[in-house]
Amino acid sequence: MLIRCVVYEGGRKVADIPKEEIHLHLGQPGRFVWVALRDPTPEELEEMRVQFDLHELAVEDARHGNQRPKVEEYGDCIFAVMHTVELEDKELVVGEVDVFVGPDYVLFTRQRTKLGFSGVRDRCEREPQLMKAGPGYVLYALMDTIVDRYFPVIDQLEEDLEEIEDRIFQGAPARKNVEDLYALKRKLVVLRHAVGPLHEAAGKLYGGRVPEVVIGTQDYFRDIYDHLFRINQSIDSLREMLTTAISVNLSLISVHENETLKRLASYGALVAIPTMIAGVYGMNFDVMPELRWAYGYPATLAVMAIADGYLLYRFKKGGWI
Amino acid sequence: MLIRCVVYEGGRKVADIPKEEIHLHLGQPGRFVWVALRDPTPEELEEMRVQFDLHELAVEDARHGNQRPKVEEYGDCIFAVMHTVELEDKELVVGEVDVFVGPDYVLFTRQRTKLGFSGVRDRCEREPQLMKAGPGYVLYALMDTIVDRYFPVIDQLEEDLEEIEDRIFQGAPARKNVEDLYALKRKLVVLRHAVGPLHEAAGKLYGGRVPEVVIGTQDYFRDIYDHLFRINQSIDSLREMLTTAISVNLSLISVHENETLKRLASYGALVAIPTMIAGVYGMNFDVMPELRWAYGYPATLAVMAIADGYLLYRFKKGGWI
Amino acid sequence: MLIRCVVYEGGRKVADIPKEEIHLHLGQPGRFVWVALRDPTPEELEEMRVQFDLHELAVEDARHGNQRPKVEEYGDCIFAVMHTVELEDKELVVGEVDVFVGPDYVLFTRQRTKLGFSGVRDRCEREPQLMKAGPGYVLYALMDTIVDRYFPVIDQLEEDLEEIEDRIFQGAPARKNVEDLYALKRKLVVLRHAVGPLHEAAGKLYGGRVPEVVIGTQDYFRDIYDHLFRINQSIDSLREMLTTAISVNLSLISVHENETLKRLASYGALVAIPTMIAGVYGMNFDVMPELRWAYGYPATLAVMAIADGYLLYRFKKGGWI
């Protein structure tokens, strides 16, 4: 579905145009067309391919979706694939943004994303002095927005980990901790696969030989590269802490088992000792003087209580109970 | 066994020819021969070696089979080895495809593969405008087909993992989970060894210096490279999740052991307490007033029941039972 | 907040100046201005941007803080971000230092750091022969100070590990050890993220092409690079030992569990044997000669005691108790 189709000149908006008129505005210095599509149909993509003379393979990639994040050059056109990662009820939803950037056009399509990108257009239109740099700047603005949206996701995952850590060390039920650690790991893998290849791809847009469309905006792309580096670093930390947390959790499960065993043994002893004593005085020997004593019974009960009391004291002191 | 042997010119099929006539069609601009063999005998390979003047070492590799996936140049001939991976009753079967590509021929052989490649030929013949690019395009079409067939395998392995995960967290018997995780690991290693080296080899067919036969089709090979990158990434994710799943499973086994221990201890206590009380009233002291009471016996039974009831309540509350 | 703003010429201090006069001292050979800010406000940064004609993106990074350690070139200006790591009650506090270095100025800002850097200025002023090398030498002096402050942190973490190791092998409560190991791991990750990227960035300041401002001070930066290398190596060792310590700790927990189990079994046996014997003589058979013997009871008690004594001896010898 077409969202908007606008012509810019010298960084300023000229007019909204119907998509059929796009070709009228191409090839004029300082002027470019910015088209935005949402969940584009194959027909729409085909139409755009013709209008902008895009490469067949790039369009096919956009049609199939499900590409890995990348930045590719086809002649003087840059084809960029980026993944959006959005939080929905603490679950990660991955969407895809494909951008074709040529000397006089930007074609933007998004699929399976909840949040829109109209804010990017507003921001660009408010800064004509930057927008003057052309389609390369628009690519930067879009990429910057997508990358900025990774930060709250990372923050959420870090919070998740902290919460699980707290629960681990406070002795919450281990089974739930294990499940949550695993779920977090899964999210991390998803996020890493959105960020990692994009980080690598962003490296192609500054330093050394860069595609012509982004020549004037290299420093901006270095900035994006830097942000992705930082996100990657956070992901690495999370991974490492997660691995450690899983093994630490296993250790604590064993520690807990040990404690259970000890407590169990302690309570067992508190019952076994009186049972043994009772067993002794349940024997049927003819000659067992204690049985005849007037206070034999209470004395025996007392012995039992004292024995148990002593054990209890020892167990408490030793931290077994 | 020879499957087919066809001459193409300008991207269009000219004629099926007997293999003895191959040399008549070589060396003519715009014309090339495409031969397909299945489980070739040493004699057939030798015949082809002579017809196409192939390098001895490459033919020997094809004869032995069991090569690692690779793309090698011998003069102006490309020798490509690829592994097919097919699902058969959830087991992975690895086959091998060897392709010799020269300026005027494509020699294709397949071994131990269930699925054929006649669809590739049909597809190529339907697109003469692409086929015009020559043997390099045929190599692309074959490689693309092989790579595309990896995707359902990856999907199957991902489903397998999800199924095991579900079972792990629902507390299915741990022994079976462990076995399945191990079997999955094994499959993953098999798949990785088919995909990894091919990914690396595909990198030689685009960007920088490439063999002459593929010069006009570089963008296509970049596309294949990308697909392989994505498959590799999926394999990496699977590996990582699998490793995590194994350690998580171990954690859960320990958790389960802990729970077993607690339940065991609880039931033990429910039996031990009455046994102890009974032991006490089984003692033979002359003076044990309770024994003389008319309701001593039912009162004792009641005490036992109450003690057990209390314990049961505590155990249930503490989640031990 | 402005800390100081001083003009140097030929390595010697000329005068403290108000920040409004900075531009009067720029562009004069052999002369440079060194400004230090603490927790700078956006307004202050903006003012500096104008005075020194800094790049917008670099200033924005400084404004936001929270950048990864890096060394970037903007034209003839170096923008360096470094993290300070300070110990506060055994916790690590990460601060940030941003330095802009141009041919005739050094702009230094620090955020969230406890310790100041006035000592660096004093040291530089005492060595005019080195200071003569210009702003590049000031950058070295600042970086050197920050890097030197990592050493006590590393030392502290190494001491922490040693302390935990001691406790692990002396059988201290495993739960605490696990918690401490995890906390140490967390600190290590924090430190690594300060040191790692800086190490990499420092590599850009010596050997091969270096930014013009540091050309005369390359050997100094190699020295810093070396120190960072050593710190990195210590961090790697710590990581490796920590991972080993965690798994070793888990082993010891299992060993301890084993011992608990054995001790438990031993004590259980000491109670079960007399109970069984007592049970036998509690049977009500008419004909049980032992029951009639005058010394049957003490003899039985003696048998019990001997049996237990023998078991106790065996258990002690076998190391079970």
Added chain:
Amino acid sequence: MLIRCVVYEGGRKVADIPKEEIHLHLGQPGRFVWVALRDPTPEELEEMRVQFDLHELAVEDARHGNQRPKVEEYGDCIFAVMHTVELEDKELVVGEVDVFVGPDYVLFTRQRTKLGFSGVRDRCEREPQLMKAGPGYVLYALMDTIVDRYFPVIDQLEEDLEEIEDRIFQGAPARKNVEDLYALKRKLVVLRHAVGPLHEAAGKLYGGRVPEVVIGTQDYFRDIYDHLFRINQSIDSLREMLTTAISVNLSLISVHENETLKRLASYGALVAIPTMIAGVYGMNFDVMPELRWAYGYPATLAVMAIADGYLLYRFKKGGWI
């Protein structure tokens, strides 16, 4: 000990010669001398050093043995060290082969190897058209033979792993499995240290700049490189599966422990319940009506049997027994 010393010309054998005459045949185009030594004494090596004018350091390496596999150039001489790995009673025995290859000689020495290399000479003499390529081809033939002998070793290790896997999953005694996994790991490390460096070294003999003696035989060395790559890959797979097998084995040990615990608890319950009931009717209360019933005793026994029968049914159903 000298094995043989033969002169070749144009790929064909000219004559066996005594080693004292070697220098008479050097320096003649198309002619080269091939000497084979076994467990050479320092004196023999010294003699060869003089005859062929070898570099002191290379000869010293050959004298000491125990070098890592490598390919080094000393002037126009290649010095290659390779490790043979032979199976002896399922144990790995590592031998060493040192080869000096110059423009007009091949000096081959072997130490601690069981199998000889006379087959290589036979094969070379049967193919004079290849042998014509000179000493480089002989180096290839020797290397190829050594590398081919790694394959059965790899196969053996793979069989070993499969056998252990089977035993693991069929519940064989864990202790033996652990020992065998460890032994397999040890072998793997040995094999890897023979193959890994050789793989790397072989890469120097094809592509880019190669030593002059092997210029005409590059494709052959690429073939060897490929074989080593494949062996390396197999070793990597084995390593990975082995690591997984060890952790899977640990999981199964825990699973088994869990099962033991449950079975133990079940049998314990089957004994504890009757004991408790018997305890109750062993109490000495005056008023216990059941004790007076004529069928009280068999009824109680029946209750015990029924209780145990029910438990047994429950345990079997729950998979505890």
Added chain:
Amino acid sequence: MLIRCVVYEGGRKVADIPKEEIHLHLGQPGRFVWVALRDPTPEELEEMRVQFDLHELAVEDARHGNQRPKVEEYGDCIFAVMHTVELEDKELVVGEVDVFVGPDYVLFTRQRTKLGFSGVRDRCEREPQLMKAGPGYVLYALMDTIVDRYFPVIDQLEEDLEEIEDRIFQGAPARKNVEDLYALKRKLVVLRHAVGPLHEAAGKLYGGRVPEVVIGTQDYFRDIYDHLFRINQSIDSLREMLTTAISVNLSLISVHENETLKRLASYGALVAIPTMIAGVYGMNFDVMPELRWAYGYPATLAVMAIADGYLLYRFKKGGWI
């Protein structure tokens, strides 16, 4: 402390000289001075700095000690830092050797080393034909000696591991094994930090561009590089086996726990069965015919014995006891 200070010319010793005269012998072709210091004081180093005109930073590194192993160039001077690793009561002691090598001097200092290096000088003086190569050869001789001294350390660690392995598989107390494995790991980390960076640094002294002083002795440094490679490989093997040993040990602890559990259960059963039977005949039913039988008691004892005998047989057969 100054050890010796000698002038060499053309590879032969000219004279011992007092250190004050050093400058008289510098700058003469074919002549160089070799100074050896032990635990040098800052004053001595300062004096040397002046005599040889060394770079301030290098001298400062030597003064502080505690540098990582490295090879640095300062103009035409090489500054090399190496770590000695010595065994003292099975503990590793790390010392440091710093060497300054210029076109006409070698300044050698050692700190915290037990073994001296006078043997190196003796060896060099015995081989004037090699020594003629100048200070570069002396550097080689020193480095070679240090590297050779790593071998016995590696051997010791390998022996340690083997000894621990034996104990692990022979069932020695697990706690001691764990401690020893950890201690070995620690030593390994120490050794790796001495060897790893030196290996890397040695790579700068042969092949490609090398410092001028070592130009004639490149092959020798390649030899050292090779030795370090081999040591590194041994360290890697040790690390890998150690990690495996730790996890294998954990498995065996669990196996042992399992066995303990089974034995415990077996003995428990042997006591519980007679106790249950005794409990039954301890019941007070009026009608219990067995109690009246003349041989009821011995028969019951026999039943107990038979039951236990049968269980014992079963347990032994099942390997539980």
